[in-house]
Amino acid sequence: MQPLANVTPLKPAPRAGAIQVGNVSQVFRTSQQDVVALSDVSLEVKPGRFVVLVGPSGCGKSTLLMMMAGLRQQTSGTVLINDAPIPHPDPNRVGVVFQEPSLFPWLTAEENVEFPLALRGVAKSERRVKAEDALKLVGLDGFGKRHPHELSGGMKQRVSIARGLVQDPPVLLMDEPFAALDEQTRMTMGDELLRIWAATGKTIVFVTHSLTEAVYLADEVIVMSARPGRIVDHLTIPLPRPRTYEMLSGDTFGTLRDRIWRHIRKSA
Amino acid sequence: MAATFAVKLARIAIVVAIFAAWEILSRTGIVNPRLLPSASDTLTTLWQLLQRAAVRNDLAVTASEVLIAFVLAVPCGAGLGFLIAENRTFAEVTKPLLFFAFSIPKSIFLPMFILVFGVGFPEKVGFGFFSTIFIVIMSTTTAVESVKVEHLTVARSYGATPLQTAFRVYLPSMLPVLLEALRISMIFNLTGVILAEMYASRDGIGHQIATWGENFQMKQLLAGVVMIAANWSDR
Numbered sequence: 001m002q003p004l005a006n007v008t009p010l011k012p013a014p015r016a017g018a019i020q021v022g023n024v025s026q027v028f029r030t031s032q033q034d035v036v037a038l039s040d041v042s043l044e045v046k047p048g049r050f051v052v053l054v055g056p057s058g059c060g061k062s063t064l065l066m067m068m069a070g071l072r073q074q075t076s077g078t079v080l081i082n083d084a085p086i087p088h089p090d091p092n093r094v095g096v097v098f099q100e101p102s103l104f105p106w107l108t109a110e111e112n113v114e115f116p117l118a119l120r121g122v123a124k125s126e127r128r129v130k131a132e133d134a135l136k137l138v139g140l141d142g143f144g145k146r147h148p149h150e151l152s153g154g155m156k157q158r159v160s161i162a163r164g165l166v167q168d169p170p171v172l173l174m175d176e177p178f179a180a181l182d183e184q185t186r187m188t189m190g191d192e193l194l195r196i197w198a199a200t201g202k203t204i205v206f207v208t209h210s211l212t213e214a215v216y217l218a219d220e221v222i223v224m225s226a227r228p229g230r231i232v233d234h235l236t237i238p239l240p241r242p243r244t245y246e247m248l249s250g251d252t253f254g255t256l257r258d259r260i261w262r263h264i265r266k267s268a
Numbered sequence: 269m270a271a272t273f274a275v276k277l278a279r280i281a282i283v284v285a286i287f288a289a290w291e292i293l294s295r296t297g298i299v300n301p302r303l304l305p306s307a308s309d310t311l312t313t314l315w316q317l318l319q320r321a322a323v324r325n326d327l328a329v330t331a332s333e334v335l336i337a338f339v340l341a342v343p344c345g346a347g348l349g350f351l352i353a354e355n356r357t358f359a360e361v362t363k364p365l366l367f368f369a370f371s372i373p374k375s376i377f378l379p380m381f382i383l384v385f386g387v388g389f390p391e392k393v394g395f396g397f398f399s400t401i402f403i404v405i406m407s408t409t410t411a412v413e414s415v416k417v418e419h420l421t422v423a424r425s426y427g428a429t430p431l432q433t434a435f436r437v438y439l440p441s442m443l444p445v446l447l448e449a450l451r452i453s454m455i456f457n458l459t460g461v462i463l464a465e466m467y468a469s470r471d472g473i474g475h476q477i478a479t480w481g482e483n484f485q486m487k488q489l490l491a492g493v494v495m496i497a498a499n500w501s502d503r
Contacts, residue, residue: 069425096425102418106440115436116426194392 001178014109016045016082017170017203019068024077026229038074039228044207047170050197052206056264060229061207068175068205069096081171091116094171094191095164103148103156103163108174110135110144113162115249135160135229137196161162161196174206177214186210187245190217194243211257211264216243223260225267231261305487314491322475327495328367328471337396338454343402345453349408355395357397370402374460378467391471392464399460407449412440462496 016210026038038060044050055060066072068077070086078220079086081093089096095116103112115132121131135144138158157177164172178186190213192213197204206212214221215237223233235256247253271279287307293299294306304472306314344348352366378395410421415438423437465474473492480488 071421071425088339091426094425096422098418098422101416102422104419104437104440105421106443115422119423119426119428119432119436 345404
């Protein structure tokens with residue numbers, strides 16, 4: 001094969017929704033010692049993929065997600081979203097969905113969804129239309145005028161997802177979004193999220209503690225271990241789409257979940 | 269607060285019952301009427317007092333002292349409270365000192381205020397300010413600490429500027445605590461000003477009440493008490 005050393009490669013066009021993490025390390029300096037939260041983590045997420053990060057507490061999966069959101073800067077290495085670094089939050093590229101108490105209780109559901117647009121000074125009428133569309137997408141048509149305290153836990157998280165999607169970013173980052181929900185609501189929300197994902201084609205990076213949730217939702221599962229946080233396994237989930245409840249009791253599902261569990265048990 | 273008709277009726281009934289008991293105790297002589305003039309006499313006296321220019325002037329003096337002390341104490345206290353909540357070093361240095369100062373009864377400093385400012389308007393405003401500022405500092409600190417970290421992270425992740433964060437996250441989060449704090453601050457403020465007037469003053473309604481008490485003018489004294497209480501319940 002001919003070496004290609006003299007050929008200047010064409011600069012590829014930025015790929016919307018692509019995420020690249022290259023040799024990222026994160027060190028927290030405390031007065032006693034330096035804590036290595038992430039050690040030389042590299043991964044690539046192709047546009048439109050559903051990727052789940054799992055691992056024991058303290059493995060740095062949330063830290064990694066916050067770096068992708070531009071909310072935290074790595075000590076070394078690169079994080080690229082759409083092939084560009086993310087030195088600060090950029091809602092046009094990345095929407096973030098947090099754990100439950102992240103809605104503003106003094107705003108209605110639609111005002112919460114409009115919040116990112118209001119920050120950018122989008123006109124009220126345009127905001128309303130976009131918020132209504134986003135609420136319709138997450139199955140909350142007609143609930144816009146309610147305040148968070150009038151909504152169930154699952155509905156609140158639907159509002160959070162609508163808020164993350166309202167600016168139509170190519171990437172949606174989700175930090176244990178269903179952790180506070182009961183088991184049944186959690187299953188329903190998982191199916192809902194897969195429906196929304198299929199309808200929008202977003203790249204989703206999803207952090208969870210639940211192995212069942214990880215295997216059920218993901219195209220790929222990235223398993224991390226703690227102290228220092230690093231990637232110990234990267235699984236592709238071969239289960240067909242759409243995922244169904246019956247798959248949970250199948251052999252493939254069980255084998256995959258066991259493989260992840262063995263990693264986590266070893267590192268915890 | 270939204271109260272149903274029945275609840276309002278019950279409240280009115282209690283007030284009426286208290287006035288009735290007061291009237292009966294005094295009229296029947298169960299309590300010496302010289303110590304406790306009847307409710308009807310007191311209310312008549314109150315009406316007469318309110319007609320007098322001197323009393324109206326006293327009320328105006330007290331109201332202006334209370335208002336100025338409040339307008340000065342709230343921004344100063346809020347600023348300091350905010351600094352304590354947001355600046356760790358400043359908080360570590362000042363918080364124990366402020367808690368200590370807050371726990372000392374303010375009234376023991378009144379003679380010092382008289383020595384520094386002399387008897388008069390600045391002394392009373394100064395003491396009102398001093399009585400109020402600590403509670404404002406404390407409440408503001410609590411209000412700032414009531415802002416949820418999650419909400420600040422959400423604002424940041426959607427690219428909020430510091431000004432947007434202040435007006436769209438801090439202010440609405442703090443508002444319920446702040447409104448309650450203002451109400452409580454007003455109680456401390458009015459108490460401070462009235463106390464200063466009763467202790468040493470040439471005018472103001474607190475001074476009048478103290479004088480009536482010293483002269484054994486029980487009707488006027490009780491009328492003055494009702495006046496301040498009624499004025500307060502408007503808020």
